Amino acid sequence: MDFAGKDKATYVKETFNAIAGHYDLMNSLMSLGMDKRWRHIAVQxxxxxxxxxxxDVCCGTGQLSMELGNVVGEEGNIIGLDFSQNMLDVAEHSLAHSPNRDRIHFIQGNAMELPFPDHSFDGVTVGWGLRNLPDLRQGIREMVRVVKPGGKVVSLDMAKPSFPGFKQVYWLYFEKLVPIMGKIWAKKSSAYQYLHDSAREFPSQQELVRIFAECGLTETNYVNLAGGVVAVVIGTKPKD
Incomplete structure (x- = not known):
């Protein structure tokens, strides 16, 4: 994949800083409005x-964090972490208008070195974030480290549809139309070309399940959404 002469972490950070203001709109357009339901399933x-x-690792504009906040209630606590300050600025703006603002906190940080002690959280989520990490396995191992024994690590991300005909139409749409949409609404077609390229290179849902297990999780499985265009991959940290 071409990172314009930069390392992946720098390229990804600059890319998401550039599209932060239009990110939620583009997600809704690209998913035909299904992204909210997908986040709800990840929360479940x-x-x-x-x-x-x-x-919530790689929390971006905080939409998944706020879905989580709706469930954990007044006694709960959600921490959303991202390394793109522009994405976090959008998240903070949305949070200011949320009734859950006292139970959600956004911080800037590196998913490769999570700034938390071992066994700090009851669960860890990552939405559309694993494929942006410079080292996938290191990122997953960090999530496993900070979740409590018995807690779950859940990824919501692009997947690999397998139905003949449908998968060809999907990849054609993603490769040709999504960058055009990005150019029109986000003024950044290259960012949405990256989204296509990163989805192409990202492991299939079946392979990601194996990687979850390799990184120390048990009871690993996946749930296909929208015909396998998106998948939720789940693993549980073994109890001591």
Whole structure:
């Protein structure tokens, strides 16, 4: 993948800083409005309940963090972490208008070195973030490290549809139309070309399940959404 002569971390950070103001609109357009339902399923799969403390890695504009905040209640706590300050600025603006603002906190940080002690969270989520990491396995191992034994790590991300005909139409749409949409609405077609390229290179949902297990998680599985265009991948940290 071409990172314009930069390392992946720098390229990704600059890319998301550039599209932060249009990110939520583009997500809704690209997903045909299904992204909210997908986030709701991720919240269910991490087992969010009132009183829980959950970390949302690569939180971006905070939409998944705020879905989690709706569930954990007044006694719960959600921390959203991202390394793009512009994305966090959008998240903070949205949070200011949320009734859950006292239970959600956004911080800038590096998913490769999470700034938390071992066993700090009841669950960890990451939405559309793993494929942006410079080292996928290191990022997953960090999530495993900070979740409590018995807690779940859940990824919501692009996947690999397998139905003949449908998958060809999907990749054509993603490769040709999405960058045009990005140019029109986000003024940054190259950013949405990167989204296509990163989705192409990202492991399939089946392979990601194997990587979750390799990184120390058990009871690993996945749930296909929208015909396998998107998948939720789940793993549980073994109890001591």
């Amino acid at each position: 799969r991490v087992g969010a309940r009132p009183g829980m403390k959950i970390l």
